[in-house]
Amino acid sequence: MISYPDSYYAASANRASNYSELKGEVTADICVVGGGYSGLSTAIALQEKGYQVVLLEAANIGFGASGRNGGQLVNSFSRDIDHIEKHYGMDTAKAMGDMAFEGADCIRDLIKRYNIECDYKQGGFFAAFTDKQMKGLEHKQALWQRYGNNKLEMVSGKDLKTIVDTNAYVGGLVDQHCGHIHPLKLALGEAAALSSIGGQIFEQSKVIKIDEVKQGLNESVVVKTANGQVSAKTLVLAGNAYMGGLSPELSKKSMPCGTQIVTTEVLPEALTKSLIPSQYCVEDVNYKLDYYRITADNRLLFGGGVTYGGGDPASIKNFLKPHIDKIFPAMKDYKIDYAWGGDFLLTMSRLPQLGRMGSNIYYAQGYSGHGVNTSHLAGKLLAETIHGEHSRFEVFANLPHYNFPGGRMLRVPAVMMGAWYYGLRDKLGI
């Protein structure tokens, strides 16, 4: 039995996840592989449209990145819209820009419609260490305003201290369209929502084989687990960084990367209010960034670092504690209660990969660290296209999906070189 890592989220989740294992044969319209946000949001949207959906999760709901992440609803994509304008043309940029802020709305909509209790708080802050980074944020503000996000405000000088009280930054950008959540509570709430509208969920049900079946013009799939199988007209693969080799074609296009989080002991409320008076989530704008926020029970939750190829450093606490002390020297003597890591999925272009293989196998993956929002947008787009509304899905599906050069063995060193370069750029402030 595979269970959650020993995270703050697993310790503070507000409901248990105890869906049964798949045993025997089940038939459905749609089979979804993966119980993270991509799988859950796709499944909810399809079940709401009248399809009978079965979702299979190898471990428990939210076992992957969706139950471990920083909980920050960061808008747009890992590569921003200006990059898309330059490299993929204005039509693609306009279409993607029009969807860049929709993921956060999808989450707020699910929270509201299904009464999901997940500690949602409004407001996020991008923090700049240098004047050059401030210029970059001014550019981001103008860019995002052009695509309809008017909830942005540049902050510097003494106003900075009303957002986050540190001398590490020169200023930053507030985004009120952003916010933060307890990620595992959100995933478990989405599973409960799916179940409440008739979707079937099976946990501890790892898909080990996919058979495509053709009978005349009809195509379907048979998806096998250790003790059962699902026959469905359509399959959605949403295993992201945790899917291993189930689909060699998808695995070639992407690379799992680890990132880590720690959570402190419960802090005096006055201290949390002085560290982050705004109570926004914060992320800096370095390539290898730190991200943090205060939890509902007054802990500092702090993440950072990237391990290419996935996995964690020897001691997550030792790795992250100096990052915390640099931003907040007042935290030096406070204890770390929880430390854990998780994998997100990087693509060569750093743009998400949504697509179809054959006529009835769909996938969404590779949000490149920017997946809380984008996975929810992806779920909506997958449901639209399966329901016959193709235009918005096609915008993403038509983006080039590059394979990592050199296959699994070489892709780690190749990307590490890139990360070393960007890490050095951060250090030199260029």
Ligand SMILES: Cc1cc2nc3c(=O)[nH]c(=O)nc-3n(C[C@H](O)[C@H](O)[C@H](O)COP(=O)(O)OP(=O)(O)OC[C@H]3O[C@@H](n4cnc5c(N)ncnc54)[C@H](O)[C@@H]3O)c2cc1C
């Ligand atoms: C530590 C960490 C911090 C992050 N912080 C942020 C953040 O603050 N903001 C942000 O926007 N993004 C963040 N991300 C990224 C974000 O969490 C992910 O992009 C997003 O959750 C991906 O959702 P998903 O459903 O596609 O994948 P996952 O949540 O990884 O779900 C995939 C699921 O599929 C299951 N699965 C895989 N293979 C099979 C199989 N064969 N059979 C059955 N089930 C299978 C897995 O067990 C897993 O539960 C972070 C990621 C990590 C790891």
